Amino acid sequence: xxxxxxxKPQSPFMQWLERRLPIAxxxxxxxxxxxTPRNLNYWWTFGGILTFMLGVQIVTGVVLAMHYxxxxxxxxxxxESIMRDVNYGWLLRYIHANGASFFFLAVYIHIARxxxxxxxxxxxxxxxxxxxxxxxxxxVTGFMGYVLPWGQMSFWAxxxxxxxxxxxxxxxxxxxxxxxxxxxxxxxxxxRFYSLHYLLPFIIAGVVVLHIWAxxxxxxxNPTGVEPKTEKDTVAFTPYAxxxxxxxxxxxxxxxxxxxFYIPNYLQHSDNYIPANPGxxxxxxxxxxxxxxxxxxxxxxxxxxxxVIALGLAIISLAFLPWLDTSxxxxxxxxxxxxxxxxxxxxxxxGLGYLGSQEPTGGYVIxxxxxxxxxxxxxxxxxxxxxxxxxxxxxPNSISESVLREGSPAGASAPxxxx
Amino acid sequence: MKFHRMKFPRGILALAVxxxxxxxxxxxxxxxxxxxxxxxxWSFAGPFGIYDPAQLQRGxxxxxEVCSNCHSLKLVSFRNLADPGGPGxxxxxxxxxxxxxxxxxGPNDQGQMYQRPGQIADYFPPPFPNEQAARAALGGKxxxxxxxxxxxxxYEWGFPxxxxxxxxxxxxxxxxxxxxxxxxxxxxPPGFVLPPGGQYNKYFPGHAIGMPKPxxxxxxxxxxxxxxxxxxxxxxxxxxxxxxxxxxxxxxKRLGFQVMIFLIVFTGLLYFTKKRVWHxxxxxxxxxxxxxxxxxxx
Amino acid sequence: xxDITSTSAKGGPASGHGEGTRxxxxxxxxxxxxxxxxxxxxxxxxxxxxxxxxxxxxxxxVDLDVSKIEEGGQVVVRxxxxxxxxFHRSKKTLDTMQSSQMISxxxxxxxxxxxxxxxxxxxxxxxxxEYGVLVGICTHLGCIPLFYPDASATTPxxxxxxxxxxxxxxxxxxxxxxxxxxxxxxxxxxxxxxRFVNDTTIRIGExxxxxxAWDFSAIRQL
Numbered sequence: 028x029x030x031x032x033x034x035k036p037q038s039p040f041m042q043w044l045e046r047r048l049p050i051a052x053x054x055x056x057x058x059x060x061x062x063t064p065r066n067l068n069y070w071w072t073f074g075g076i077l078t079f080m081l082g083v084q085i086v087t088g089v090v091l092a093m094h095y096x097x098x099x100x101x102x103x104x105x106x107e108s109i110m111r112d113v114n115y116g117w118l119l120r121y122i123h124a125n126g127a128s129f130f131f132l133a134v135y136i137h138i139a140r141x142x143x144x145x146x147x148x149x150x151x152x153x154x155x156x157x158x159x160x161x162x163x164x165x166x167v168t169g170f171m172g173y174v175l176p177w178g179q180m181s182f183w184a185x186x187x188x189x190x191x192x193x194x195x196x197x198x199x200x201x202x203x204x205x206x207x208x209x210x211x212x213x214x215x216x217x218x219r220f221y222s223l224h225y226l227l228p229f230i231i232a233g234v235v236v237l238h239i240w241a242x243x244x245x246x247x248x249n250p251t252g253v254e255p256k257t258e259k260d261t262v263a264f265t266p267y268a269x270x271x272x273x274x275x276x277x278x279x280x281x282x283x284x285x286x287x288f289y290i291p292n293y294l295q296h297s298d299n300y301i302p303a304n305p306g307x308x309x310x311x312x313x314x315x316x317x318x319x320x321x322x323x324x325x326x327x328x329x330x331x332x333x334x335v336i337a338l339g340l341a342i343i344s345l346a347f348l349p350w351l352d353t354s355x356x357x358x359x360x361x362x363x364x365x366x367x368x369x370x371x372x373x374x375x376x377x378g379l380g381y382l383g384s385q386e387p388t389g390g391y392v393i394x395x396x397x398x399x400x401x402x403x404x405x406x407x408x409x410x411x412x413x414x415x416x417x418x419x420x421x422x423p424n425s426i427s428e429s430v431l432r433e434g435s436p437a438g439a440s441a442p443x444x445x446x
Numbered sequence: 447m448k449f450h451r452m453k454f455p456r457g458i459l460a461l462a463v464x465x466x467x468x469x470x471x472x473x474x475x476x477x478x479x480x481x482x483x484x485x486x487x488w489s490f491a492g493p494f495g496i497y498d499p500a501q502l503q504r505g506x507x508x509x510x511e512v513c514s515n516c517h518s519l520k521l522v523s524f525r526n527l528a529d530p531g532g533p534g535x536x537x538x539x540x541x542x543x544x545x546x547x548x549x550x551x552g553p554n555d556q557g558q559m560y561q562r563p564g565q566i567a568d569y570f571p572p573p574f575p576n577e578q579a580a581r582a583a584l585g586g587k588x589x590x591x592x593x594x595x596x597x598x599x600x601y602e603w604g605f606p607x608x609x610x611x612x613x614x615x616x617x618x619x620x621x622x623x624x625x626x627x628x629x630x631x632x633x634x635p636p637g638f639v640l641p642p643g644g645q646y647n648k649y650f651p652g653h654a655i656g657m658p659k660p661x662x663x664x665x666x667x668x669x670x671x672x673x674x675x676x677x678x679x680x681x682x683x684x685x686x687x688x689x690x691x692x693x694x695x696x697x698x699k700r701l702g703f704q705v706m707i708f709l710i711v712f713t714g715l716l717y718f719t720k721k722r723v724w725h726x727x728x729x730x731x732x733x734x735x736x737x738x739x740x741x742x743x744x
Numbered sequence: 745x746x747d748i749t750s751t752s753a754k755g756g757p758a759s760g761h762g763e764g765t766r767x768x769x770x771x772x773x774x775x776x777x778x779x780x781x782x783x784x785x786x787x788x789x790x791x792x793x794x795x796x797x798x799x800x801x802x803x804x805x806v807d808l809d810v811s812k813i814e815e816g817g818q819v820v821v822r823x824x825x826x827x828x829x830x831f832h833r834s835k836k837t838l839d840t841m842q843s844s845q846m847i848s849x850x851x852x853x854x855x856x857x858x859x860x861x862x863x864x865x866x867x868x869x870x871x872x873x874e875y876g877v878l879v880g881i882c883t884h885l886g887c888i889p890l891f892y893p894d895a896s897a898t899t900p901x902x903x904x905x906x907x908x909x910x911x912x913x914x915x916x917x918x919x920x921x922x923x924x925x926x927x928x929x930x931x932x933x934x935x936x937x938x939r940f941v942n943d944t945t946i947r948i949g950e951x952x953x954x955x956x957a958w959d960f961s962a963i964r965q966l
Binding site: 523525529565566567708711712715716718719722 | 773778801802
Binding site for chain 1: 493521526590591593594595597598599600602605611612615616617619620651691693694697698699701702703705706709710712713716717719720723724727
């Protein structure tokens with residue numbers, strides 16, 4: 028994180044502090060002087076957006092925790108009292124509830140950008156794996172948060188998701204009982220989910236620090252996938268990247284605010300406004316939209332254990348991408364065949380998401396199976412083979428050259444660069 | 447062996463299209479579960495829509511005279527009746543309404559619970575003390591609490607409506623559904639076998655609803671000249687229940703407009719700032735200079 | 745890679761002439777609007793900690809039938825979550841309150857500090873002398889003073905004349921809630937707004953009909 032800084036403390040106090048705790052020069056080198064490739068497009072602003080959303084979720088979450096009661100008899104009513112009686116409580120809760128969705132929206136775009144531009148490739152493997160860990164932590168945190176309002180969907184989501192572990196042979200049932208703290212989802216479950224839902228965001232924040240640290244060691248990838256070679260290829264993080272991030276955070280907030288203020292319940296299932304009833308399962312239970320692709324994969328597979336394994340593998344496999352992808356060219360802009368397969372992969376994930384929201388009957392199951400097959404086929408067959416056989420486009424010599432070229436096909440052919 | 451650029455992916459695309467078509471093929475099946483509720487125009491729809499106090503007062507009258515015999519409204523307090531953005535009763539009116547209800551209080555000095563007239567800070571008392579009492583009185587049926595009912599009911603419109611509705615700010619499926627249920631009692635079609643104690647309702651999922659037809663024309667007296675029809679009753683009570691479920695809608699839209707204006711102005715400023723900051727980078731004469739590939743070496 | 749600021753140096757606000765001021769204005773305007781937004785964001789985050797609507801509504805008036813309080817006895821009711829002492833004072837107690845011995849011990853015997861509504865700014869700090877109504881919270885650090893209505897040579901302290909004694913830090917009040925001098929508590933016990941609905945029932949939390957609307961938050965210190 029250091030090495031870029033030309034920071035020289037001016038005031039006597041800052042000089043005094045610098046000798047004891049060089050925090051100012053750390054901040055300076057990480058967030059001001061840090062060189063960022065000049066050709067980053069707006070897809071690269073989602074890292075900043077995610078940091079912003081983590082802050083929003085932690086701040087609103089801490090505040091909501093001041094009013095929420097993690098007890099089965101009071102949880103639903105305490106959320107409703109936040110909505111009705113607490114000053115600006117409705118605002119804070121709608122920000123937090125929709126914030127989860129927008130957090131996931133941003134992380135999916137962030138992941139997709141990483142896949143499109145090959146940001147997981149050498150030397151960014153650890154950076155990428157930390158990202159997959161962050162995503163996993165988000166999945167767990169989001170799920171536990173969804174249980175807290177203790178509506179019908181909360182209760183049955185908790186029941187169904189914890190029961191996934193019962194598929195494990197031998198140890199499944201003891202694990203599920205241990206997760207519940209009882210013979211079914213109940214007060215101990217709610218109370219521990221609340222505790223963990225409060226804890227995990229701070230773990231996420233810690234891993235985010237590692238993620239950014241790893242990023243600043245290896246430097247950012249860029250749309251060409253060619254590493255910066257001279258200082259002409261980069262600009263300082265501040266003001267260039269900060270103002271660009273700020274602008275896109277503003278745009279993102281407009282969309283976010285539209286949901287908060289005008290369609291706050293659009294992303295929420297109406298059944299979650301029915302208090303949890305352990306005696307009655309809703310006719311059609313679905314997870315929140317951001318889990319739907321994985322839910323579809325789970326349901327596509329007729330065997331319980333295999334379904335759960337496929338669900339887990341669908342997420343874990345992302346961590347193996349640096350090794351599954353055998354191509355040395357990073358950016359899909361220079362890999363025409365990969366680009367098409369990847370876009371179909373994205374479409375398949377969206378398709379799985381749609382199928383996950385529908386009842387698992389007839390054509391829906393068949394379609395989900397086809398798309399699941401493509402999901403894993405892309406990761407485990409297409410990606411390894413494609414790198415060996417595809418013809419890539421010539422890479423530019425440098426970022427500056429690609430900026431000048433502006434997409435015109437001129438330019439000398441260069442070997443794939445891993446520098 | 448090398449893949450030709452366009453040929454291979456076409457097969458994949460065809461598969462994806464086939465999968466999608468298979469998926470959409472089975473829509474018609476689910477739609478038969480219940481008729482789609484008609485979409486009405488509500489005063490509280492859209493970016494500036496707010497509740498109509500007169501309508502909420504009529505809806506409250508219906509709740510009080512009809513619904514409250516079986517349905518609780520336990521998250522709503524009498525004080526809410528005088529809240530801004532609500533039915534627009536005065537504090538005195540709300541207190542008078544509260545006093546007309548008997549609420550359970552206590553224990554008193556003898557350790558007994560007792561009934562007293564409601565106060566403005568009290569919540570609407572439930573018609574039955576507990577679930578078992580309700581079931582015992584109503585032939586085993588349990589009427590749901592109405593506090594969040596208007597947000598707890600919806601209709602699955604399916605693709606592509608669910609995408610269009612995000613742009614149309616459609617958040618009124620609850621009131622539409624409630625109005626539909628109230629107006630949806632008809633004779634069952636020939637061959638439909640009603641379970642015992644069930645009524646036929648064309649908008650209820652599965653059609654056999656436990657609640658008898660609650661409202662008939664002229665049942666609740668309006669004094670403001672509003673037509674006393676089941677359709678109008680349905681609209682008014684649905685609006686009232688939407689308010690009961692979402693009492694802060696008025697404040698939300700008011701603040702939302704201010705936030706939107708702010709965000710648009712601020713983001714616009716950030717856009718121009720960004721353009722300014724990046725201007726020199728994008729018009730860098732040094733960068734435009736043609737150079738030999740060797741110059742890129744470290 | 746040390747000289748990465750070469751491009752940003754050229755983009756500094758000093759470059760150009762009219763260009764520079766327009767640029768400065770844009771930057772300042774953006775920063776100001778952003779600061780306003782950040783400040784506005786704090787409003788809900790701060791305001792959410794204030795009492796919510798149900799708490800405020802639950803602070804409504806409380807009725808009490810004072811005829812059931814025996815002479816010399818005290819009943820404690822809760823109003824706005826706070827203990828309210830309702831003391832049926834005996835003739836002896838009223839005499840003590842007026843005795844020069846007692847008055848000489850007090851810090852503010854004439855209730856000059858606004859710790860009571862105007863209709864209780866009198867020697868007995870109440871509407872009717874025989875009924876004292878006080879917020880039972882010590883003005884030192886919020887403990888509930890103990891009720892020792894009778895004179896005693898030993899209890900709770902030597903040469904006690906009768907009144908209230910705070911066990912936390914030894915603050916002493918007379919039967920009208922007037923604080924002694926030389927104790928940690930700075931002010932008399934507050935008197936809440938109240939009125940007689942009829943001869944025997946008081947309503948705590950409402951002013952008498954013939955009095956101007958008096959706001960309890962006008963007192964010096966709870």
